[in-house]
Amino acid sequence: MDKKLNLPDSEVLYDLADLFKVFGDSTRLRIMHALSEGEKNVQSIAEELGMDQSTISHQLRILRDNKLARARRDGKQIYYSLDDDHVKKIIEMGLDHVLE
Amino acid sequence: MDKKLNLPDSEVLYDLADLFKVFGDSTRLRIMHALSEGEKNVQSIAEELGMDQSTISHQLRILRDNKLARARRDGKQIYYSLDDDHVKKIIEMGLDHVLE
DNA sequence: TTAACATATGAATATCTTTTCATATGTTCA
DNA sequence: TGAACATATGAAAAGATATTCATATGTTAA
Secondary structure, X not given: OXXXXXXXXXXXXXXXXXXXXXXXXXXXXXXXXXXXXXXXXXXXXXXXXXXXXXXXXXXXXXXHHOOOEEEEEXXXXXXXXXXXXXXXXXXXXXXXXHOO | OOOOOOOOOHHHHHHHHHHHHHHOOHHHHHHHHHHOOOOEEHHHHHHHHOOOHHHHHHHHHHHXXXXXXXXXXXXXXXXXXXXXXXXXXXXXXXXXXXXX
């Protein structure tokens, strides 16, 4: 019990902070929530959240850069989907805490 | 499969983003890492991380406010410890992703 | 090839967060 | 009580981030 978490070196730790930063924004969390239903294109996400196309696009890029979402072009539109099994688990873990 | 995450309403979602924000800072993550070994006072954490007493104190307050750490006074010093079983699990989940 | 559409992107702005510095508060012990 | 120590705190400075706006890029269909 109470064993120290095994965090190899500080580079990993900075990467980890960067990952959590991505989850620490409600716009991105709402996008991930929307995508947990299945893939959607940029427009429909923007409409669903009532936000600007540009804002969503910027945030989707951050999700993509962090390998949390993946993009697929189909004609004029680009469809995004969640790209990681961890996403839902990480969010659910957080929920356990928030809903204590 | 691919069931939508059950996020009751947007207030919870904002709380969740706030929680992840706490994990999204390397100083706080390093503090949590240090505390995962057991309780420590402010000074020893500051020394271990090579950072200012004041910086650590400010960040400990954020951890405390978010119910992730707890404080206990013993004489002149104040000992902090992790206050939540989720903390390690959330960090480990994140690690799974970062170390893919 | 051009018009219409979907998405991406760079730069500017606005907002938020962390750190630092100076100092206040609380505790012990002589 | 006062000196020494540990921690907390407010305000300022420095740094980081999200959003907006204007426009560029890429795609389709006429």
